[in-house]
Amino acid sequence: MAAEPAARLQRVTKRFGAKTAVDDVTLAIDEGVTFGLIGPNGAGKTTTFSMLAGYLSPTEGRVEVLGLLPSAVDRLRARLSVLPQDALLPATDTVGEFLLHMARLQDIPAKKALDAARTVLDEVAGRDWWGQRCGSLSHGMAKRVALAQAFLGEPELVLLDEPTAGLDPRVAREMRELIAARKGRATIVVSSHNLQELEELCDAAAVLDRGRVVASGSIAELTAANEEIRVQVAPGTTRGTQPGQVPVEKLRELPVVKSASLDEERLEITVYFERRQADAESVIGQVLSLLLAHQVRISGVAKGRGLEQRVMDLTAGQGLNR
Amino acid sequence: MSPLAEIQLVAGRELRRSVRSAKGIVLGVLTLLGATVSALVCVRIEASERAAAKALSNEGFVEAKRQLFERVTGDDALAAYMARVPTSLIVFLKITVWFLPLLVALLGFDTVSADLQHRSVRFWAVRVRRGSYFTGKLLGLWATVALIALALNVLADAVAVARGYVTIGQAAGWGLKFWLVAVVIAGAWAGVATLISSCFRAPILALLTTFAAFFVLWLFGIGGFFARVGESVDHGMAAAAKEMSWYEYLYPNAYDTMLVGPDPARVLTAVAILAGFTVAVGALGSLLFARRDV
Numbered sequence: 001m002a003a004e005p006a007a008r009l010q011r012v013t014k015r016f017g018a019k020t021a022v023d024d025v026t027l028a029i030d031e032g033v034t035f036g037l038i039g040p041n042g043a044g045k046t047t048t049f050s051m052l053a054g055y056l057s058p059t060e061g062r063v064e065v066l067g068l069l070p071s072a073v074d075r076l077r078a079r080l081s082v083l084p085q086d087a088l089l090p091a092t093d094t095v096g097e098f099l100l101h102m103a104r105l106q107d108i109p110a111k112k113a114l115d116a117a118r119t120v121l122d123e124v125a126g127r128d129w130w131g132q133r134c135g136s137l138s139h140g141m142a143k144r145v146a147l148a149q150a151f152l153g154e155p156e157l158v159l160l161d162e163p164t165a166g167l168d169p170r171v172a173r174e175m176r177e178l179i180a181a182r183k184g185r186a187t188i189v190v191s192s193h194n195l196q197e198l199e200e201l202c203d204a205a206a207v208l209d210r211g212r213v214v215a216s217g218s219i220a221e222l223t224a225a226n227e228e229i230r231v232q233v234a235p236g237t238t239r240g241t242q243p244g245q246v247p248v249e250k251l252r253e254l255p256v257v258k259s260a261s262l263d264e265e266r267l268e269i270t271v272y273f274e275r276r277q278a279d280a281e282s283v284i285g286q287v288l289s290l291l292l293a294h295q296v297r298i299s300g301v302a303k304g305r306g307l308e309q310r311v312m313d314l315t316a317g318q319g320l321n322r
Numbered sequence: 323m324s325p326l327a328e329i330q331l332v333a334g335r336e337l338r339r340s341v342r343s344a345k346g347i348v349l350g351v352l353t354l355l356g357a358t359v360s361a362l363v364c365v366r367i368e369a370s371e372r373a374a375a376k377a378l379s380n381e382g383f384v385e386a387k388r389q390l391f392e393r394v395t396g397d398d399a400l401a402a403y404m405a406r407v408p409t410s411l412i413v414f415l416k417i418t419v420w421f422l423p424l425l426v427a428l429l430g431f432d433t434v435s436a437d438l439q440h441r442s443v444r445f446w447a448v449r450v451r452r453g454s455y456f457t458g459k460l461l462g463l464w465a466t467v468a469l470i471a472l473a474l475n476v477l478a479d480a481v482a483v484a485r486g487y488v489t490i491g492q493a494a495g496w497g498l499k500f501w502l503v504a505v506v507i508a509g510a511w512a513g514v515a516t517l518i519s520s521c522f523r524a525p526i527l528a529l530l531t532t533f534a535a536f537f538v539l540w541l542f543g544i545g546g547f548f549a550r551v552g553e554s555v556d557h558g559m560a561a562a563a564k565e566m567s568w569y570e571y572l573y574p575n576a577y578d579t580m581l582v583g584p585d586p587a588r589v590l591t592a593v594a595i596l597a598g599f600t601v602a603v604g605a606l607g608s609l610l611f612a613r614r615d616v
Contacts, residue, residue, distance in 0.1 A: 055444055056615045071612075073451050077323065082448050087441035092343050093335075101335055105449035107323040149445060 004067050006031040006157050006187035007052055012061030014047050021047040023211035024061070029204075034183050036198035036205035036219075037191040038307070040315055044211040045191045046085055049161045052189065053082045066157055078106040083150040085161035085191075088142075091135030095121065095145050098134055102149045120148040124178060140171040147178060158182065161191045176201060199223070199307040209315040225304030229284055231269040234297035238264060243295040250294075254286055267299075280304075328454035329461065332446070336462020340429065341469070349428055350470055353421075357474040360417045361481040364410035368487060371409055395579070403584040407496055408487040414478040415500045418471060419578050422504060423511050423536045425470065430463045430515030431529035434611070438523045443616050453608035460516040460604050464509050471504040503581040510574035510596050511536070513603035520611045543573025574599065 005028040014022040022044040029035045037045045050056040051063050054070030068075055089098060099117035108116050121127060124144040129137065137145060143163070150158055163179060164172035176197055182188060183201075192198055198205060199219060206216035220226045239246050239262050246269060251260035256278040260271045269291075273283045280303045291298060304310075340346040375383045384405045391401035404412065434456070437443040446455050479493035488496065515532050522528040546567040570576050580592035 050615075053444070053448060055447055057613075073448065074323070077449060080448055082444065084441060084444035087444045089445075090339065090442055092339050097338075101331065102445065102449065104331055105323075105328065105446070146445075 004031070005029055006033075006066060007189065008062075008064045009048065009051070009058075010062045010064075012048075012051060012058045012063055014044075014051060014056060015059045021211055022051070022058075025208070025211070025213050027206055027213060027216065029187065029189060031187050032184070033203045034179075034188040034190065034201055036202035037189065037208065038193070038195065038198055038205050038311055039208035040193060042210075043208040043315075045193070045208055046161055047211075048208065049085075049159060049189070049191045053080075053084070053159050055084070078108070078153045079156045081150045081152065081155035081158050083146050083158075083160045083163055085165065087146065089134035089137070089145060091133065093134050094131050095126065095134055095137070096130040098145070099149060099152065103152050106153050108153060116152055120151045121145070123151060124148045125174070140167050143167060143171075143175065144178075147175065151182065155186055157187045157189070159189045159191075163190060163192070164194060164197060165192075172197070195308040195311055205307075207311055207314050214314045215310075219307065220304070223304035223307050223310055226280060227272060227275045228304050229271050229273070229280055229287065230302045230305065231271070231287060231291065231298060232300040232302075233262075233267050233269060233291075234299055235267060237267060237296060241294075244297070245294065246296055247290065247294050250290060251287060254290065256283055256286065325451060325454045325457075328450040329458045332450060332455055332458025333461035333465065336433065336459055337465045337469075340462065340466040345432075346429065346466065349425070350473075353425060353470055354473060354477065356421070357414075357418075357477050360414060361410070361478045364413040364417075364478065365481055365485055365487075367413055368408060368410040368482075369485070397583070399585065400579070400583045404582070408482050410482050410485075410487060411478060411493075411496050411500060414474075415503065415578070415582070418474055418500075418504050419507055419575050422467070422471075422508050422575070423540070426463070426467055426508060426511040426515050427529065427532045427536055429466055430512060431519055431532050432525040433459045433463050433516055434520040435522045435525040435528040438520075438616060439525060441616075447616050452612035456516065456520060456608045456611045457604055459520075460512055460600075460607070463516055464505075464512040467508040467512060468501075468505045471508065472501055475501040475504070500582070503578060506581060506593055506596050507574045507578065509600040510603070513600040513607070514539075517603050517607035517610070520607055520614075539573050540575075542569040543576045546570025546573070546576070571595065 007029040009025050009027045012022060012025045013020065025044070025048060027048075037048060039045050047056060051058050052065055052070060054073070057071075063070055065080055066076060070076070070080075093101070096117065099121060100113055103113035103116045104110065118127075118130070121130060124147055126141065126144050126148065129141060129145065134142065134145065143166075147160075147163065150160065160179065164175050167175060179188065179190065179201060190198060190201060202219055204216070204218045205222060207214050207222070215222060233246060237244065237246060239248050241247050241250075246262050248260055248262050248269075251257060251269070251271060256273045258272045258274055260269065262269050269287075271283065271287055273280075284301055284303075288298065288301065341350070372383070375386055387409070388401045388405035391404050392398060395401055434443070437446075443455070450458075475497045479488075479497040482488050483490055483493045514535055518532045518535060519525075519528045522531065546569055549567060574596060577592040577596055580588045583589065
């Protein structure tokens with residue numbers, strides 16, 4: 001029997017008045033994976049996320065986390081944790097008081113709560129902030145403290161909504177490293193429109209657009225990384241059999257290649273291959289050998305088309321910050 | 323974790339937050355300043371009352387007060403009981419009870435609405451039952467108001483003792499009783515304020531709605547009181563001796579006379595009604611809050 005997914009949405013719809021934010025979404029998030037919720041602004045990521053966290057009730061359909069309704073707070077206590085987007089920390093509390101209070105509410109005994117709170121604060125490199133008022137923290141510091149509360153205890157399912165939004169690149173990278181360090185210890189769901197971040201962090205993802213799931217699967221499936229390679233060639237390169245030209249027909253003759261094409265405008269060779277016959281690395285080797293033998297100047301090689309390109313294709317070029 | 327443990331944690335934090343927030347400190351200081359002025363006014367009233375009755379013995383003074391209370395309340399037992407209480411403490415209790423709704427409204431309008439506005443509530447929503455969160459907020463607000471009322475009572479009692487109107491023992495006894503009266507009434511106001519606060523994401527809307535709701539309750543109380551006074555004038559009876567109209571019972575301050583009086587049955591009835599009111603409003607608030615999106 002297949003393992004119970006860590007979170008599941010079954011035909012879930014959420015309406016706010018006349019506006020449908022999430023429309024008939026069905027999704028299952030396997031236990032232990034790091035899962036991305038991807039989509040442009042207004043795609044329904046945060047609404048989906050909020051229903052998983054129990055902040056919002058679905059208008060229709062059923063949401064389950066760890067086999068329970070999100071409203072079963074008592075049974076989910078300490079098993080489910082959340083980094084909510086844009087939720088302000090209580091300004092008058094010190095960081096220590098806030099984390100201690102959160103730990104106590106997770107039913108961590110008073111004697112252990114202090115250790116637990118200090119441990120997670122250390123984990124986000126905030127040891128010196130213990131006595132500082134939450135209201136006086138910078139945006140980046142507050143985000144880390146919010147992440148620390150989500151890491152309190154050993155939650156089985158961690159929901160992170162836009163964990164790096166509004167952070168400078170250095171802090172954002174540190175946040176990604178903190179999240180990556182948690183991989184394998186819990187199922188992590190990350191909602192973001194930073195595709196590079198998600199490609200880096202996630203094992204699987206769902207792409208949402210206008211409240212609907214338009215694609216879902218592993219990152220390799222979404223990016224076609226296991227059935228497509230792309231080779232960027234130097235400016236001026238054309239199709240042909242002369243030295244320095246791309247021998248497209250010869251590429252197609254390679255045994256593992258299903259099809260090959262050259263986009264002369266973008267100077268990009270796209271090669272599709274049968275994933276059961278070869279992996280991307282061996283296809284890259286064969287393709288590059290052929291191209292180098294024909295003295296083609298190569299600028300770059302990539303597996304798949306990249307999550308960003310894939311999402312742009314799926315969301316019909318609406319842009320991620322519309 | 324039991325709901326009670328959750329409520330205890332939320333209420334304890336709310337109390338700490340209230341007494342440490344800028345709003346809590348400013349309101350506390352302003353209330354104490356107002357209370358100081360009120361206490362001095364009360365002392366002045368008592369001093370002039372005593373000066374007017376200078377020719378009387380202490381027993382004669384008490385008897386004159388008893389007759390006055392009897393004329394006002396129409397209740398012999400209550401008049402005899404109240405005649406022994408320093409006037410300054412009675413006036414101070416009335417002032418405290420009168421201003422309680424204002425204090426509760428100003429302290430409580432953002433108790434939940436600010437958390438909804440800033441979405442801070444989401445940190446709690448995955449850790450405590452919604453009902454526990456609401457009840458903890460209500461109790462935290464109630465405890466804050468009780469703390470301020472305690473400070474006010476201590477101040478008034480200290481002034482009465484300093485002026486020699488009561489002994490320390492009497493002040494402690496009356497002070498405790500009057501404080502408990504204020505606390506019981508404050509619970510009902512705190513329930514309504516928390517319920518309204520949990521219905522709005524914008525604290526300013528919560529504040530305006532709280533004022534409007536309290537004003538309507540005050541109209542019930544004041545309307546009923548004047549109706550009874552009018553009837554008393556027509557029929558030559560004390561206003562307090564008349565039965566209260568049903569709508570007057572909706573005004574929490576209307577129970578102060580019942581709570582202060584010597585009849586345990588009436589005191590317990592008033593406590594039961596106010597506690598029931600607070601529990602009913604709290605249960606309704608918990609239910610609505612559990613169903614709403616945060």
